[in-house]
Amino acid sequence: MAGNKGEEIRNVAIAGHSGSGKTMLAEALLLKGGILNRLGQVTDGTTASDYDIDEKDSQKSYYSAVLHTSWKGRDINFLDTPGSLDFSGQLYGALSVVELALITVNAASGIEIGTRKAWELARQQGVPCMFVVTRMDADQADFNGVVEALKETFGNACTPLMLPIGSGAGFEGVVNLLHPGDVPDDMADTVEEQRGELMESVISGDDELLERYLEGEEIGSEELEEIFTQVLVDGTIVPILCCASEKDQGITELLDLLAAYAPSPAYATKEVEGEAGVEDYELDLEGPLSAEVFKTISDEFVGKISFIRVYSGSLKSGDTVTQAQTGKSVKLGKIFRPQGKEQQDSGEVGPGTIIATAKVDELQIGDTLSSSKDQKPFVTPKYPLPMVSRAVNPKSRGDEAKISEGLRRLAESDPTFTVEMNALTKELVISGIGEQHIGLMLNRLQRRGVEVTTKLPRIAYRETISGKSEVRYRHKKQTGGAGQFAECAIRIEPSDRGVGYEFVDKIFGGVISAPFRQSVDRGIQEKMLEGIMAGYPVVDLKVELFDGKEHPVDSKDIAFQIAGREAIKEAVMKAQPVLLEPIVKLEVFIPSKYMGDITGDISSRRGRVIGMDGLGDLQVVHAEVPYSEVQQYSAFLQSVTGGEGTYSIEFLRDEVLPQHLAEGVIASSKTEQEGE
Ligand SMILES: Nc1nc2c(ncn2[C@@H]2O[C@H](COP(=O)(O)OP(=O)(O)O)[C@@H](O)[C@H]2O)c(=O)[nH]1
Ligand SMILES: [Mg+2]
Structure with a gap:
């Protein structure tokens, strides 16, 4: 494989809102490429992407699927991803291994939350984008409306590269603005105008061309095409395409565009964790093997299957590679090329390829694999926190x-x-x-x-005290043989939040000998862990052991432990015990129109709004709220915003739970304990 630069390979993710036609687009692309002989249907579970039993049942994608087809000398891998935010983990993984994202936008519904999410993540991971306006054959399809919205929302770099011929039932095909060919008469003017706009956008990404253009020179199509991939990668242009997968319209043209302009694996960008933080990684396609595990599945029958993207060097079945994160050697099994659920035999592969291997338990998502011991691990996507x-x-x-x-x-x-x-x-x-x-x-x-x-x-409540107390406890048992005797006297007081437990030995003159003082300490700690008022651990208090008594025969470790336990129990109950509850930092991301609903609701959850900012056309509300009040926030936000809102939660600190609520918690903890 020496000298292989993966020139023929293209890796493309298909992302976008749920129901915007990603899976059908993948299906149409595969049909056109001759991989399928008929168009499967999402609704009857016959697509190449949605092969998982849950996907067939619910008629939607939950996992990313790896598919591929050949087109005009290119070998194009498509990663069809799920659109629902609940399954966005799959999108993070897919975007980390492609050089282009096709973001589907439903021609009738326009920009939706999944469109924004796909765009945002692609941007974060530095993946160039093209928008594909799908379902152009639907009655309400509105290409121009979608184009306007895209420009307004994602910037003026969004420029049509295709124009639809007709719309809805009259949708008959597309015009590729770079090569218009035969254009219907009534579109001639529009095509001319839009082509001019497209050319200007492309030219603006190249200083030399721009200068010549401004001097009045005519710039030919070939010159534009030469720099097209580069301006796409730079983000100077975000092309807008259109299609109707079910009608096979715009699919050939889309494949042509991908074959011509999708960035090759030589455009891959990776980062590594260097000494001074995150650094760009200089990828040498012909260097030693570097590859990334971006997805694993645990199949009931086959066991674990790991999906691997090769960045440089080569890989074949049975190779032993180094896991850069751990430095361990791992022997791979047979490698194969995934096509949906099918596994195709694969020989040695080079840069840009996506392969899978089964039954290698050591492989984990995010692993960087290398043939060199010196490979630094690639920076992996920052997955969203489960809440x-x-x-x-x-x-x-x-x-x-x-x-x-x-x-x-x-x-x-x-x-x-x-x-x-x-x-x-x-x-x-x-x-x-x-x-x-x-x-x-x-x-x-x-x-x-x-x-x-x-x-x-x-809820992970804890117990603590808000006052001081002093207790003397004598443990005495004289039944039958050996007796037990221990006496200890303690004072307790609150300490700062987060300190936990402090034990101060104030015994003078050896009224309790040293080992028994430790027994008291141990007894206290055990009881505190078990909880005193409501079965939650007791924290943040200081105990002083200041007096006691021992007996020459009957004093023993266990007796002092018991005395410690009983003393702390009494002392805590006398020192105005309270419950602490976890407080979280809540950040809610919503379109402005929901601001009132969201902030109003936060106070009804005993929360406090700390601040607000704008983030593009989203608003961010920062608040502090008791965790117990936002355990089901996801369902609430979904119902208020229809899925347009997202949020994150992070633990902040413990705070005292108000007395009237504490009573409820104590009562329910009592019934729970009695039930056990
Ligand atoms: N009319 C029309 N419907 C389509 C087209 N593509 C997809 N759909 C329908 O849109 C729905 C969602 O499609 P799907 O590919 O599963 O969307 P995904 O969630 O983005 O993968 C399905 O019911 C499809 O039949 C199209 O080109 N035209
Ligand atoms: Mg799908």
Whole structure:
């Protein structure tokens, strides 16, 4: 493979709002490329992309699918991604391994939240974009309206590269403005005008051409084409195309454009974590192997399948590679080329290729693989934090191990899904992006043969004191043989938030000997961990052990531990105990029209709005809110904004829970404990 620069390969992600026609577009591209012999339908589960059983059931995409077709000497990989924000993790992974994103926009509905998300993420990851206005054959299709909205929202670099001939039922095809060919008479003027606009946009990205143009020189199509890929990569132009996948209109022209102008793997940009922070990585296509694992799936039958994008060098079945993150060597299995759910045999591959390998358990999403020990790991996408959580319990006892194994596997293939045993609340908690995401994961778990029940996780309350107290406790037991005797006297007072526990030994003259003082300390700590008022850990207090008594025969470790436990219990109850609740930083991103609804709601959740800013045409509301009040915020925001809003949550600090609410928590914790 020496000298292979992957010149024939193009990697393209298809992104955009849910239902905007991504999967059908992929289907039409594959049909045109001769890979399929008929157009599958999303609605009957026959597309090449939506092959997963859940996808067929619900008629939408949950996972990215890797597909490919050949066109005019190019070998084009398409990564069809899900549009729903709940599954955006798949989009992050896909965008990190392509050189171009096609962002689909429904010709009738225009810009939607998924359009913005795709654009934003592509920008963040430095991926050039083209918009594809889809479903041009629908009655309400409005190409010009969509173009205007795109310019207004994403800037004037958005420029039509195709014009539709007709619209709705009368949609008959497209004109490629770079090569107009035969244009219907009534479009001649528009084509001329739009072609002029396109040329100016392209020329503006090249100083030398611009100068000649401004001096009045005629610039030919060939010269424009030569710099087209570069201006696309620079973002000087964001071309707007159009099509109707179901009618096979605009598909040939789209493939022609990709074959001609989509950036080759030589345009790939990667970053590595250097000594001074993130650095650009100089990619040498002919250098040693560098590759990235961008997706894994855990298949019930085949086991783990890892999808790998090669950036430089070459790779073949059975190669041993270094995992740059860990420095470990990993032997790959047979490599194959994915085509939807199918696996095609593959020989040695070079830069730009996307392959998969099965049953290599060590591979993880985000791994950088190399043939060199010196390879620094590539910077991986910053996946969104999962914020919707559920506590999971087995329906039948004995399934615990199966459940945690199943969940662990699901989490491994999805960086936006986490499983954690919460040490404070003793619950197994799963977290995902939204309700749909959690629902899908539970479906998948069920398919592994385990049934679970779920509920909102317990809030990680803690107990502390707001006053001081002093207690003397004597533990004495004299039944039958050896007796037990211990006496300790303690004072407690609150300490600063976050300090936890402080123990001060103030014993003078050895009224309790040193080892027994430690026993008291241990007893106190154990009791504090168990909780005193409501079964939550006690934190942020200072204990002074200042007096006590011991007995020459009956004093022993266990007796002093018991005395410590009982003393702290009494002392805490006498020192005005309170519950602490977690407060989170809440950031809500919404179109301005929802501002009033969102800020008003925050105060009804005992929250406080800290500030607001504009972010493009979105507003960001910054607030501080008790976590217990926003456990179901995802569903709320969805219902208020119809999916146009997003939010993030981050733990800030603990604060005292108001007394009237604390009473409820204490009461329900009592009933729970009695039930056990
Ligand atoms: N009329 C029309 N409908 C389309 C076209 N492409 C897709 N659709 C329909 O739009 C819906 C969503 O399409 P799909 O490809 O699943 O969208 P995705 O969620 O972006 O992948 C499906 O019901 C398709 O049949 C098209 O070119 N014309
Ligand atoms: Mg889809």
